[in-house]
Amino acid sequence: MPDLRPEPRAAAAAAAGSLFLAGLLVSLRTTTHRDVPMAQFIVNLNASMPASDKFILHMLDPTHMFVQPHVAEMIRSKISEFRDQNSYEKPT
Numbered sequence: 226m227p228d229l230r231p232e233p234r235a236a237a238a239a240a241a242g243s244l245f246l247a248g249l250l251v252s253l254r255t256t257t258h259r260d261v262p263m264a265q266f267i268v269n270l271n272a273s274m275p276a277s278d279k280f281i282l283h284m285l286d287p288t289h290m291f292v293q294p295h296v297a298e299m300i301r302s303k304i305s306e307f308r309d310q311n312s313y314e315k316p317t
Contacts, residue, residue: 248282248283248291248292248293248294249291249292249293249294249296249297250289250290250291251264251267251289251290251291251292251300252288252289253267253288253289259287259288260288261287261288263304264287264288264290266303266304266307267281267290267292267300267304268281268284268290270300270303280292280293280295280296280300
């Protein structure tokens with residue numbers, strides 16, 4: 226699952242008067258690999274939405290992005306559905 230968490234530097238950036246995107250940082254990277262295909266799934270999900278419902282605020286690199294805070298559970302749900310549809314079960 227992607228790491229969906231509030232960006233901890235938000236308060237510090239706001240206090241310093243810096244520009245900061247208020248959102249969740251989505252990290253699709255583990256210690257062993259980058260999950261570029263899953264990041265692309267999220268980008269495609271965002272692209273399929275009407276303009277008023279787009280949720281990606283900023284792409285940092287191929288596996289990190291800022292998204293609207295209210296979409297965290299929707300992203301988890303869509304990824305879970307996608308993985309369930311693309312899972313192989315050995316016939317009995």
